[in-house]
Amino acid sequence: MEIYMWWLDLDLDSKEWLRENLRAEELPLPVLQGIAEAGGPHPDNPRAVLTEADWDFIETQSEFVD
Numbered sequence: 650m651e652i653y654m655w656w657l658d659l660d661l662d663s664k665e666w667l668r669e670n671l672r673a674e675e676l677p678l679p680v681l682q683g684i685a686e687a688g689g690p691h692p693d694n695p696r697a698v699l700t701e702a703d704w705d706f707i708e709t710q711s712e713f714v715d
Contacts (some may be wrong), residue, residue, distance in 0.1 A: 650688060650689060652689065652709065653706065654688065655672045655687040656687070656711060658687035658688060659681050660686075661685055662679070662683070663679065663683035663684065668707060672705065676698055676699075684698060
């Protein structure tokens, strides 16, 4: 599922972590859970959760006034 479809439902703490840790190779469990609960991907491999396009969205398109 495309990030723009679940980003708005992601909890604020997870959004902040993702913005502060752009392109992190591993995501902490609370962030992974937040992404899954918001309707995003939840693969077995935590390194594969976000694509390059997802990181680009977080860096350039996500609003800081969520």
